[in-house]
Amino acid sequence: MQWLDTGKIGIFVTLLMVAFILFNIARARKGKKELFIRRIPGLNAIDDAIGRATEMGRPIFMVPGIGTLNAISVQAVNIFAQVTKTASQFATPIRMCIADAAVYTVAQEVIRDVYQRQGMLERFDVDSVRFISDRQFAFAAGVSGLLHREKAAATFLLGEFYAESLIFAETANSIGAIQVAGSTQTSQTPFFVAACDYVLLGDEFYAASAYLTREPVLVGSLVGQDWCKIMITAAVFLGALFHGVERSQVAAFEWAPYAEANEAAFSALSDDAKEKVADVQVQVPSSAERQGIQALKKGNETMLYRIFNPNPSAEDLVIEREKKPPPPAAEGEEGGE
Amino acid sequence: MILAQLDPRLNFFGKAPYSLELWGYVTAVVVLGIALIVAMTKLPTRARKPLIWTSTFLAGGFYVLYWLWPQPVGRGPLDLPRNSVEAMSFWMSDAQVKVADVANILTAFLLCLGIYSLLRVHTNRILRKHEDRFFSWVLIASMFGMLVLGYIDWRQRTFLDKDGKLLEMANWGFAQFGKDLLFDGLFQQMDAAMFSMIAFFILSAAYRAFRIRSVEATVLMISALILIISIMGAVVYGWNNMITSMLPVDSAPVLNNFKISEIANWVRSTLQTPAIRAVEFGVGLGALAMGLRLWLGLEKGGVTV
Numbered sequence: 001m002q003w004l005d006t007g008k009i010g011i012f013v014t015l016l017m018v019a020f021i022l023f024n025i026a027r028a029r030k031g032k033k034e035l036f037i038r039r040i041p042g043l044n045a046i047d048d049a050i051g052r053a054t055e056m057g058r059p060i061f062m063v064p065g066i067g068t069l070n071a072i073s074v075q076a077v078n079i080f081a082q083v084t085k086t087a088s089q090f091a092t093p094i095r096m097c098i099a100d101a102a103v104y105t106v107a108q109e110v111i112r113d114v115y116q117r118q119g120m121l122e123r124f125d126v127d128s129v130r131f132i133s134d135r136q137f138a139f140a141a142g143v144s145g146l147l148h149r150e151k152a153a154a155t156f157l158l159g160e161f162y163a164e165s166l167i168f169a170e171t172a173n174s175i176g177a178i179q180v181a182g183s184t185q186t187s188q189t190p191f192f193v194a195a196c197d198y199v200l201l202g203d204e205f206y207a208a209s210a211y212l213t214r215e216p217v218l219v220g221s222l223v224g225q226d227w228c229k230i231m232i233t234a235a236v237f238l239g240a241l242f243h244g245v246e247r248s249q250v251a252a253f254e255w256a257p258y259a260e261a262n263e264a265a266f267s268a269l270s271d272d273a274k275e276k277v278a279d280v281q282v283q284v285p286s287s288a289e290r291q292g293i294q295a296l297k298k299g300n301e302t303m304l305y306r307i308f309n310p311n312p313s314a315e316d317l318v319i320e321r322e323k324k325p326p327p328p329a330a331e332g333e334e335g336g337e
Numbered sequence: 338m339i340l341a342q343l344d345p346r347l348n349f350f351g352k353a354p355y356s357l358e359l360w361g362y363v364t365a366v367v368v369l370g371i372a373l374i375v376a377m378t379k380l381p382t383r384a385r386k387p388l389i390w391t392s393t394f395l396a397g398g399f400y401v402l403y404w405l406w407p408q409p410v411g412r413g414p415l416d417l418p419r420n421s422v423e424a425m426s427f428w429m430s431d432a433q434v435k436v437a438d439v440a441n442i443l444t445a446f447l448l449c450l451g452i453y454s455l456l457r458v459h460t461n462r463i464l465r466k467h468e469d470r471f472f473s474w475v476l477i478a479s480m481f482g483m484l485v486l487g488y489i490d491w492r493q494r495t496f497l498d499k500d501g502k503l504l505e506m507a508n509w510g511f512a513q514f515g516k517d518l519l520f521d522g523l524f525q526q527m528d529a530a531m532f533s534m535i536a537f538f539i540l541s542a543a544y545r546a547f548r549i550r551s552v553e554a555t556v557l558m559i560s561a562l563i564l565i566i567s568i569m570g571a572v573v574y575g576w577n578n579m580i581t582s583m584l585p586v587d588s589a590p591v592l593n594n595f596k597i598s599e600i601a602n603w604v605r606s607t608l609q610t611p612a613i614r615a616v617e618f619g620v621g622l623g624a625l626a627m628g629l630r631l632w633l634g635l636e637k638g639g640v641t642v
Contacts (some may be wrong), residue, residue, distance in 0.1 A: 006636075007467065012403075014625070017625060018597060021625070021629055025630075025635060068444075069626050070625040072563055072624070074631065075627055098451075100453030101444065101448040101449075102443070102444055102447045104447070104450065104451050105447050105450050105451075116382075126457075127454075127457070129454075130455075130458060131452075131454040132453070132455075133455075134448075135532035136526075137527075137532055138524075138528070141527070141531050149469070163532065165537045166535055166539060166542060167534065167535060167538060169542070170538040184624075186613045186617060186620075189616075191542060192544035193546070194542040194545060195542040195545070195546075201616065202615075202616035202617075202620050203620055203623040204619070205620070206623025206624070207623070215636075217635050218630075221629075221630060222460040222626075225619075225622045225623060225626050229622065273527035308621040319411050319419075321412075321413070321418070322416075322419075323413075323415045323416060323417065324415050324416075325415075326415060327494075330487060
């Protein structure tokens with residue numbers, strides 16, 4: 001039996017999180033109190049990396065991963081816009097290698113706008129933002145080749161990376177580039193931790209633009225996310241507590257069908273087999289004894305489990321509706337022969 | 338969306354497949370699309386902003402409504418909605434396919450811009466007699482070779498090979514062999530070669546990561562060692578049997594917890610999984626906040642300049 005429409009719980013929780021974020025954005029916009037962001041070493045290293053590239057006169061490489069145009073690649077491009085802003089002031093060359101045509105178009109516009117806003121449009125090189133290939137390993141080969149040929153001084157690998165992450169990180173490491181990396185893919189983060197100098201972990205990636213710009217809207221949104229995390233942590237803690245308490249309660253359990261099936265299977269064994277089984281098995285209580293035994297609740301017998309695991313019957317999924325008339329058959333279909 | 342849901346005989350998609358009329362429509366739409374993109378690039382940034390925001394808000398609003406509105410349950414192809422809520426949900430689930438199509442068509446146009454970027458970079462290299470211009474020649478030749486052979490092969494298989502003769506290699510022509518050589522013979526092999534290089538990169542990265550320099554590195558090394566050992570069949574067999582032989586016959590088998598497979602499972606389920614879930618919660622919240630800011634046009638700078 002399903003006790004609640006769980007689809008509505010998800011919507012309610014999401015809307016609550018949206019409300020937290022919007023409320024904090026509004027709060028930050030009023031600007032009465034400066035909101036605090038903790039120090040993130042990976043983001044502090046951005047200026048050092050740009051400075052190093054400027055001193056060495058070598059380019060800065062930026063790769064927003066191989067994902068399509070989504071929140072992750074947009075955030076990566078936002079961070080790269082900040083990197084480019086600083087780089088443009090020192091005329092440090094940049095290279096942005098992109099695997100998706102839509103991201104390429106957006107990134108090129110953003111980078112051009114950054115140079116324009118800085119009043120240095122003449123420093124913008126159209127070929128600094130490049131579409132390499134939308135095939136994963138062709139892209140990896142292209143970027144690695146560019147890294148080697150142009151001897152990058154700093155690389156920023158931020159976005160959606162998969163198996164190619166280590167190819168980039170190790171290639172950049174082999175040419176001595178300082179590396180700041182971050183991926184939303186938890187499976188790739190360990191590779192970056194192993195191979196890169198600074199790594200943005202999990203949602204630090206999304207905190208980057210707030211951290212770098214201190215824009216009230218972004219900082220407020222970050223605080224809103226923290227409120228959401230507190231809510232989720234409380235839900236996990238309370239859920240574990242309630243579930244644990246329920247699991248310690250005794251459930252009314254019907255042993256009889258289990259016992260009968262077990263006895264039938266046991267009686268079908270040969271005498272030798274019966275002896276062997278009896279030696280190694282824990283002594284099973286007899287049917288009469290089993291009737292009186294009560295067991296603790298199983299994981300799938302608790303209230304919380306039932307709330308979040310609906311079990312709709314076939315009747316719930318079949319709805320009788322009026323039918324519209326079928327479309328007329330195309331010419332030539334009728335008559336057959 | 339509304340037009341696309343009209344009677345198929347009245348809309349663009351109702352034209353006879355491969356007919357001249359349909360090709361005419363397709364050509365006209367492609368020309369219009371290119372003209373629209375060119376016009377957009379000519380617009381000043383200030384004029385582009387409200388246009389981008391409006392289209393983002395409308396597209397985002399559609400998907401928010403699609404997600405919030407109750408979905409139709411058990412809908413058949415000829416079912417009529419029972420009430421206004423169902424009518425709306427039917428309309429939205431039909432329209433969602435068309436909205437996704439618009440996104441796909443836009444992506445196709447943008448791919449042309451990507452190819453243009455690639456061609457510009459490599460043509461410039463050739464014209465400026467760059468020392469690596471040989472590779473630019475290879476890239477351009479491969480791109481056009483694949484394009485031409487792929488098109489001929491597709492055309493022959495789709496229109497000319499009604500009996501499916503081209504499924505047999507014996508009936509292949511130049512286009513099929515050429516495409517096979519370029520795609521399966523070269524591209525796939527090079528793809529696999531790049532992928533296999535990761536094994537060596539993992540080795541060198543692991544060596545650096547496991548050099549014990551700090552408490553964190555030590556913890557990383559120990560947990561990695563446990564997990565590595567737990568998938569080595571011979572070691573697992575020996576270790577687990579040793580534990581089993583140490584178990585007293587008639588007592589609670591606490592020692593079972595020290596089997597290598599049990600320790601590895603504990604590391605995975607008690608340490609690794611909660612940590613990954615915590616990170617994923619953070620990433621999900623970040624994406625939600627980012628999407629909200631983009632949808633409502635709250636962000637300044639970067640993509641929403």
